[in-house]
Every structure is written in structure tokens, then in C-alpha cells.
Amino acid sequence: MALDTPGAALTPAISFRHVSKVFGGVHALDDVDFEVMPGEVHCLAGENGCGKSTLIKIITGVYTPELGVEMAFFGRRVASVTPNIARQNGIAVIWQDLALFPEMSVAENIAFETLLGNLPRLVSYRSLRARSAAILETLGEDIDLDARLNTLPIAQRQIVAIARALISDAKLIFMDEPTASLTQSETDSLLGVVRKLAARGVSVVFVSHRLAEVLDIADRVTVLRDGKLVGVFEAEGMTQSRLTELMTGKTFGAEVAARDMTGAPAVLEVEGLSRHGEFEDVSLTVHKGEVVGLTGLIGAGRSELGHALFGMTRPDTGAIRLLGRALHLRSNRDAVAEGIAYVSEDRLSLGLVQPQAIADNIVLPILSRISRRTGLISPTEKAGRVEHWLRELSIKAGQPGDPVSTLSGGNQQRVVLAKWLATNPRVLILDSPTVGVDVGARAGIFRIIRVLAEKGLAILMISDEVPEVYFNADRVLHMAGGRIRGEYDPRKVTLKELEAAVYG
Amino acid sequence: MVKAFLRDYPTEARLLLVVLAIVLFLSLASDSFFTLVNFTSLLNNTAVNLIWAAGLLVVLIAGGIDISFAVAASVVQYVAVYVFEALGGGNWAIGFVVAGALGIALGFVNATLIHHFRIITIVVTIATFNAFFGLLMFFTSGRFLYNLPDWWVDRIIIFEHQTANGTWAELTLPVAVMVLCLAATWLLINRTTLGRQLYAFGDNPEGARRLGINIALMQFLAFGWMGMMAGIGGLMQVNIVQEVVPNALIGRELDVLAAVVLGGARLGGGRGSVLGCVLGVMIVALTQNGLNLMGVSPFAFKMVVGAIILIAISASNLSFARRVRPPVGGWK
Ligand SMILES: Nc1ncnc2c1ncn2[C@@H]1O[C@H](COP(=O)(O)OP(=O)(O)OP(=O)(O)O)[C@@H](O)[C@H]1O
Numbered sequence A: 001m002a003l004d005t006p007g008a009a010l011t012p013a014i015s016f017r018h019v020s021k022v023f024g025g026v027h028a029l030d031d032v033d034f035e036v037m038p039g040e041v042h043c044l045a046g047e048n049g050c051g052k053s054t055l056i057k058i059i060t061g062v063y064t065p066e067l068g069v070e071m072a073f074f075g076r077r078v079a080s081v082t083p084n085i086a087r088q089n090g091i092a093v094i095w096q097d098l099a100l101f102p103e104m105s106v107a108e109n110i111a112f113e114t115l116l117g118n119l120p121r122l123v124s125y126r127s128l129r130a131r132s133a134a135i136l137e138t139l140g141e142d143i144d145l146d147a148r149l150n151t152l153p154i155a156q157r158q159i160v161a162i163a164r165a166l167i168s169d170a171k172l173i174f175m176d177e178p179t180a181s182l183t184q185s186e187t188d189s190l191l192g193v194v195r196k197l198a199a200r201g202v203s204v205v206f207v208s209h210r211l212a213e214v215l216d217i218a219d220r221v222t223v224l225r226d227g228k229l230v231g232v233f234e235a236e237g238m239t240q241s242r243l244t245e246l247m248t249g250k251t252f253g254a255e256v257a258a259r260d261m262t263g264a265p266a267v268l269e270v271e272g273l274s275r276h277g278e279f280e281d282v283s284l285t286v287h288k289g290e291v292v293g294l295t296g297l298i299g300a301g302r303s304e305l306g307h308a309l310f311g312m313t314r315p316d317t318g319a320i321r322l323l324g325r326a327l328h329l330r331s332n333r334d335a336v337a338e339g340i341a342y343v344s345e346d347r348l349s350l351g352l353v354q355p356q357a358i359a360d361n362i363v364l365p366i367l368s369r370i371s372r373r374t375g376l377i378s379p380t381e382k383a384g385r386v387e388h389w390l391r392e393l394s395i396k397a398g399q400p401g402d403p404v405s406t407l408s409g410g411n412q413q414r415v416v417l418a419k420w421l422a423t424n425p426r427v428l429i430l431d432s433p434t435v436g437v438d439v440g441a442r443a444g445i446f447r448i449i450r451v452l453a454e455k456g457l458a459i460l461m462i463s464d465e466v467p468e469v470y471f472n473a474d475r476v477l478h479m480a481g482g483r484i485r486g487e488y489d490p491r492k493v494t495l496k497e498l499e500a501a502v503y504g
Numbered sequence B: 001m002v003k004a005f006l007r008d009y010p011t012e013a014r015l016l017l018v019v020l021a022i023v024l025f026l027s028l029a030s031d032s033f034f035t036l037v038n039f040t041s042l043l044n045n046t047a048v049n050l051i052w053a054a055g056l057l058v059v060l061i062a063g064g065i066d067i068s069f070a071v072a073a074s075v076v077q078y079v080a081v082y083v084f085e086a087l088g089g090g091n092w093a094i095g096f097v098v099a100g101a102l103g104i105a106l107g108f109v110n111a112t113l114i115h116h117f118r119i120i121t122i123v124v125t126i127a128t129f130n131a132f133f134g135l136l137m138f139f140t141s142g143r144f145l146y147n148l149p150d151w152w153v154d155r156i157i158i159f160e161h162q163t164a165n166g167t168w169a170e171l172t173l174p175v176a177v178m179v180l181c182l183a184a185t186w187l188l189i190n191r192t193t194l195g196r197q198l199y200a201f202g203d204n205p206e207g208a209r210r211l212g213i214n215i216a217l218m219q220f221l222a223f224g225w226m227g228m229m230a231g232i233g234g235l236m237q238v239n240i241v242q243e244v245v246p247n248a249l250i251g252r253e254l255d256v257l258a259a260v261v262l263g264g265a266r267l268g269g270g271r272g273s274v275l276g277c278v279l280g281v282m283i284v285a286l287t288q289n290g291l292n293l294m295g296v297s298p299f300a301f302k303m304v305v306g307a308i309i310l311i312a313i314s315a316s317n318l319s320f321a322r323r324v325r326p327p328v329g330g331w332k
């Protein structure tokens, strides 16, 4: 649709051929060709760890590719790329891990580009703020320009990262999972921006695991699998299931998995729980072996409720009971001791010790359980558990001893899940468990959630993706404005009806 | 105004309160504390530490640490003596250029090792600390130098005032130099693009690299600046004590480091301000001064200073933990 510019023989905005990258013997990319036309919205699709972010890092000069590569920007061949060369060629990136500066102000984070260069200049904070404000306005976002970045919630940081990429008048923008932590309306407004950019002739390379989004926005899709190019496809006429097949080489079906578990004993009971400004008069019950889905738009108070149930904040009124016993959680340690596990939505920054080994991260909360009486950790016990979880969650990792930071974004999230599942909890609270996780692995994660439920775990699954709770929960609670607005049985309503209720 | 200050500089605001509390307490506890004479001598005595603190602040912001600067200052003093001799005596202008340049050169030694051999800063500077000190003792055989050019050791008074009881309150050259060094550092880190890049680099090195910030330049700038401050501080130290002693400065690096960290600069980079750094040094200096006036043994005041630093750092960490959201996912 965007290729209606006259003259079919356009020069590609970027053309990279024979791209390979080896990390310690593992082929992250193997002879991949990648081409994007001016004004095109091009999606890069593939499972976690297939090499999407690595390809972006090579094109933007962060990693050096193996020999034999041919690289060109707008028809001009280049021998090598550095971040500066990429930027001079009009390339901007929204990184999957954002790559922002947490201690600096929003304005500086957005307009840092104007502060670059090897020669000192005086900083004009006024123009810095003006430019940042202008760009936020085009995004329709209102964020305090002087706030320190690390005081913002993760979704707003994502907006800041988006704004940073837009400020440079780039000719091609990479967006590595920009929507992973955005609300539906923020996502819509970002997709609107992408369309506007494309109309202006800017190319956008878009990475997302939400396939509906991909097919909605893309002109073409490049599919990678295990570091190899599967092919380049027109988005027109492509379906989600076909795309899934291309990405994974397997087929998946979606069926409602709900069962009636309300007869089982109640494990987690919440009664009249309120916390000023966050949620009000929330009552809910999760039974043994039950998966309760909690959905609603962001800002509905779902995550805040999760925090309170995990002892991270204290409710003003109301009661939390575990197996009939009232709980007074003073901290998340109390919650862990009671057998409550919580996988937060902001997993990348807070859940993992990045430079440490994958194995060490997984066993972190259960160190005491795998220690011998001498206090030393039993290496066989540790290796066994780690291997179990790596297999169970099909985590694509080199060696268990490699640092977590070498994993792809989606695989890092699976490590966080593994870490909490390893605590063998009674209640599991999952906040957006599949954000940034590919389709194949989503199915895997839901299968695990199922198995855990069948073993008797009570699970509260928070998600803003309605289909996710619809297909995988036994009961669905809808939250809005801090209150529970309704309860649904997926077997008795259709997905359309539930979506209509939630999205209004 | 005040609200914005409290929001943007919570650490500095807290330190300011501590300074005020100490001043109030000491004014009540000792007659000779709240006097112009005492304050001017306090400033004269902390000038060199403040100059070094300004340099160290820049290194800490960039995510590094430097143990070697005090010894480097001694090396600069010795080498400078010979350079001045070779230049026929020298003067203040030559003095600043030579001391600054020698300091920068020593800072570049650190930066080179850090950048080109990818060794972490604490290891490099512990190594250069030992190397500088070893070389200095070897070549000087521990000799003191008293025969220094007059311009170097003459006291230059920039402010004087006779108090009612006849004693003189005076400020000397090192105080003026200290003010200039702090102002220059403030300008560098707050108002220049390179200064902001230093913050960014210290805050998120990988993010800085992906933006194309010149990492080598950052290391050389940070350690060059530290070196320059070390050299100028060394020059001023001689002006105060009027002698060059090879092991006079060793150990001072830890006092300065503790004060700068107390002032809110974070080990690990990305945070710290000139104001906080000044307040950190002042808290330590005021405490020492106060205990001194109250006739407490110098060993006790070492202990008290240690305790203050511990309390202040843990207090700022505690309130920090409360301000940000609790660590989701439990412990780190
Ligand atoms: N710095 C590194 N060192 C070692 N291995 C790495 C490094 N970076 C990436 N890898 C490996 O390269 C492969 C591709 O990773 P990449 O981050 O490109 O995946 P991705 O397609 O972006 O996945 P996701 O959807 O999970 O973000 C993975 O197997 C990963 O473990």
C-alpha cells in the first residue's frame, strides 16, 4: 500500500545481504538478507531468540557482523557501520530494552541526540525541553519533562524511548517490540504514528509478538527462524495462523480451556480490599487448581492489586486470606514465605541479575532449599533444577552458566518465570506473563500454567490481552476504575462479547 | 522554588539539613566555633580536599572510581619542583599549567589502562596508586624538599578582616582556586554536552554506546579532569604547607572518596552534583573542626567521622528505597 510511489525501481532504504553473526560458536544469524524500501512498514517476525534484535544491532553498528556481509544505506555501499554512521544515514532505533538513562530527566532522555558530538558545546535546556515537548505532543502524550526517568512507570518509559527515536527526523526507524508494555490506546496511537511516518516516506521496521498488530500495520513481513531467513512475505492476504506456522514450523489451535473449579477449596480469598487511589472494594476468590484471569485496561488497578496481594503495598481496608487464615503481609518476603509468588510486568529491569549466570538467577529464591546442611549449595541439585526449568520452558540458552544478559529479550522473561516457578508456590500471581514472548512460547507458557493448575496451584493471571485470559483462564474478572466490574465464564460468553465488555 | 529543589535534589536538601544541624549544635557547644576566624580557617583547610572532590565527582559520575589521585598529586609536586627549576624558577601561571598538565598526564595513564586493556577502574587505580607511590619513594628516597620558589610558598591573602578582639580572619589563594575549580566542574557537568554525556555514560554504558557516545573520550575526559584537579590540588597543598613531602598526601584519597559519596555521588555512576559534593566534604570538615574545638582526641574524631558517613549513607539509601517502587520480584 505504501509502495505506490511512481517508478518501481526504487533503491532500498537499507539493503543488507549475507548477514551472519556468531556468539561463541552459536549462529545467532546465518546468512540472512534484509531489505527495506523507503516508506515501507516492514515487520520482522520470529520466535524468541531467532535473531531479530541481533539483526537490528548489526544494522545500527552495535555489533560487527561476520565477514562476507554486503551493506548499503539508500543505495550507498558501506564497508562498516558504527552507531554514528547509522545515525548519519538517518537510522533511529527504539531498543527492546529501551537503552535509556534512568537517572536523567525525561527531556534529556528524549533529546539526548542533540547533546552528542566529541566537541563540547553549551547545553540549552530550553531548546532541549521545547523539542521534547513538541515530540510528545505529536504522540499525544503528556509526561513531566523534568521528572527523572526512573520515577516513571514502565509504559511511560516506553513512550520516552519512542519519542527519542522520532526526534531525529530519521528516514528509517527500527522499533524492537515498542508495544510490549503499552496499553491498547497507546498502542493504537503508536500505530497511527507509524502510518503517518510511512505516509511521509519514512520506513519503519517493526518487531512485535502480537501478530494481529503485525498484520495490521505491515506492508511486508520478513520471517526468521533459528537465525535463518524463512522468507519475505506480503502482509496482504497473510493470516495469523499462517504466520505462526512460518515462524515456528508448527501449527497451533486456540480452544477455550476453562473448567469449573469453584467447587475446590478456596486458596486465596480477598474481601473488600481497598487502597486509596488504586483499587476499591475488591473481592475475589481463587480456588485450588483454578486459573483466574484478571483483565482490564491499563490503569484499571490490576497491577496495583497484584502488588498489594504480594505484600509490596499495604491495603487501607479489607482482608486477604490464604487457606482461610488472615494474612498481614508487611513485605514481599512475608508473601514469599507464605507461598505466594509474583511475576511482575516489569520483569526485565527488576526481576533478574543481568550479569549473573542463568542458572544462578533461576535458583536465587530457592537457595536455602538446595543447600546441604553445611550451608553449601549442592551442585547436582542445582544443575538438576536448572535443567528441568530450561527444558520445561524451552529456554533458548547457550550454557546455564552464561550471563542472563546474553539471552534474547523473550528468553530472559522465561528465566524470570522459571525463577518463580522454582519456588514451588501455592499461589502464583502472573502480571502480563506473555508480554514480549513469541506465539510458540506463549502456548508453552499457557501449557505450563495449565499443568501447574492441575497440580493444585491457585493462579491469578493479570493481562490486558483479552483473548489470552479468555482462552486460558477458568474464570475471567473484569476490572475498571479500581473495581471489579464483572465476572465471566469463557464457556458461556464469546470472545467478541468479552472484548466488547472490556474495551467498551 | 523550594519545592522544586526538594524534589530534584532530595539528597542535597537532606545534607543541607545535616550541615545546619551540625552548625547549630557546635555553635551551642563551643564559643569559638561560630566565629569568622574559625570559618575562614575551616575554608582554608578544606580547599584542597574540595578541589580533589570536584575531580573525583566527575570520575564517579562517569561510573569509575579513582584511588590514585592523592599519590598522583604528590608525584606532580615532586616533578613540578624540577620543572620549575629547569624553567628558571617559574611563576603562578607556569605553575598552574605545569601542575595541571602533569596531573592530566597521570590521569591519562589511568584512562589508557582502563580503556585499552578493559580493566575495571578500581583495579587500575589501585595498581597505579601503588606504582606512583613506589616510583616516588624510589626516586626521592623519601627526601623532603623545603627549598621551593618563593612565589610558590608565599601566602597570598584574598580577603582579610580584623575582628573585635584583634585576631585576623583571612582567606588565602587556595580558597579562590577551589571556588574556580568547583565552578568549572559545575559548568562541565551541568552545562556542556560532554558533561551530560559523562552522566549518560555512567548511568547506562550500553545505552551510551548504542547512541554512539565516544567511550574512549569519556574515560579520558573523566580521568583527565580528575588528574588536572589532583595536580592543581597538589600545587595548592604546597602553598599551604610550604614543603614537599612524598608521603604527605597518601590516605587522603579515602577521606575525599567517603565525603564525595556522602555527598550523593553514586558508586556505579550517573548520579552526583557539585553542591552535594561540597556539602559532603563540609559535613566531614565541620565535624572534625567541631570535635577539635571541643578538645576530643583526634583518634576519636576519625571514629566519629566514620560513623557519620555510615549513618548518612545508609539514611540516604533507606529513603531512596522508600521513594522508588519496592523492588518488584523481591530481592536482587
Ligand atoms: N551478546 C550476546 N552474547 C551471546 N549470545 C547472544 C548475545 N546476544 C544475543 N545472543 C544470542 O543470539 C540469539 C538471538 O538473540 P536475539 O536477541 O537477536 O533474539 P530476538 O529474536 O530478538 O528474540 P526476542 O523475541 O526474545 O527478543 C539468542 O540465542 C541469544 O541468546
Ligand SMILES: [Mg+2]
Pocket (backbone or CB within 6 Å): A052, A053, A054, A096, A176, A408, A409, A410
Ligand atoms: Mg529481541
